[in-house]
Amino acid sequence: MLVSILHRATGIGLSIVGAGILLWWLLAAASGEEAYGKFLELALHPFGLFVLFGLTAVFFQHFFSGLRHLYMDTGAGYEPARSRRMAALTIVGTVVLTLAVWAIIIFA
Amino acid sequence: MRTELGKVRGLGAAKSGSARWWMERVTSVALIPLSVWLLASLVSGVASSHAVLTEWIANPLVAVLLILFVAVAFYHAAMGLKVVVEDYVHEHGNKIASLLIIDFLAIVGALAGIVAVLKIAFGA
Numbered sequence: 001m002l003v004s005i006l007h008r009a010t011g012i013g014l015s016i017v018g019a020g021i022l023l024w025w026l027l028a029a030a031s032g033e034e035a036y037g038k039f040l041e042l043a044l045h046p047f048g049l050f051v052l053f054g055l056t057a058v059f060f061q062h063f064f065s066g067l068r069h070l071y072m073d074t075g076a077g078y079e080p081a082r083s084r085r086m087a088a089l090t091i092v093g094t095v096v097l098t099l100a101v102w103a104i105i106i107f108a
Numbered sequence: 109m110r111t112e113l114g115k116v117r118g119l120g121a122a123k124s125g126s127a128r129w130w131m132e133r134v135t136s137v138a139l140i141p142l143s144v145w146l147l148a149s150l151v152s153g154v155a156s157s158h159a160v161l162t163e164w165i166a167n168p169l170v171a172v173l174l175i176l177f178v179a180v181a182f183y184h185a186a187m188g189l190k191v192v193v194e195d196y197v198h199e200h201g202n203k204i205a206s207l208l209i210i211d212f213l214a215i216v217g218a219l220a221g222i223v224a225v226l227k228i229a230f231g232a
Contacts, residue, residue: 008192015185022178023221029161030224036158056147063143066136073133104151 003065003087010062018055057098064090117204128187135184142177162228171229178221186214 028039042048068086071077077086154164165171193206 008188011185011188012192015189019182019185019217022181023217023224025155026174026178026221026224029158029165030227033158036161040155040157059143059147063140067140070133070136101147101151 003068003090006061006090007065007069010058010065013058014055014062017051018059021051021055053098053102056101057094060094060097061090064093117200132184132187135180135187138176138180139184142173142180145173146177162231165225165228166231168229171225174225175222178225179218182214182218182221186210 025039025043028035043052065087068077068090071086072083077083149164149170153160155161165174189210190207193203193210197203197206
């Protein structure tokens with residue numbers, strides 16, 4: 001139940017904030033070096049990094065709950081115990097992969 | 109006295125409902141490799157400077173994949189947002205206006221993103 005609601009909430013977030021940042025990134029790059037420098041400056045500002053970190057977590061949550069929905073579309077995974085375990089796994093996967101991605105960005 | 113059209117307008121897809129259900133799945137599945145590829149590329153540093161990014165997008169395969177990502181992601185986002193509007197916005201006029209705005213914004217957004225990628229790819 002929670003994960004199903006999260007799928008909607010994260011989908012709305014990605015559609016608005018994610019799409020906005022994607023466009024801002026591409027349009028800044030297409031506008032030239034100066035505009036892109038401005039984008040990078042804001043993206044790498046602590047608040048920008050906070051937003052990008054949040055967006056990474058929102059992406060992974062939507063990604064994994066989406067995978068769960070696609071799997072359940074096949075008619076599988078409706079047993080209560082199994083359904084709950086998969087829902088919990090989407091959250092574990094989100095936490096692990098978000099931290100892994102940012103560990104790579106920070107340390108590599 | 110209401111016309112037949114007035115009764116059904118804004119109530120959702122007629123006859124093409126299964127096509128939309130299917131396109132939700134098609135775009136979801138397409139976005140699995142596309143989004144993982146974009147995230148992996150970003151993590152590997154392709155966006156770290158203007159010079160690095162434009163050189164990356166100058167590769168035709170990268171430009172094609174980016175354009176695909178933008179087109180499929182905006183299509184998928186518009187479908188998802190419209191489902192939410194259809195579920196929660198019940199007033200007829202508001203619902204139709206919201207659905208129209210989502211479609212317009214998604215098309216403008218997708219076009220802007222695609223033109224930006226093409227401009228960089230062709231080095232303009």
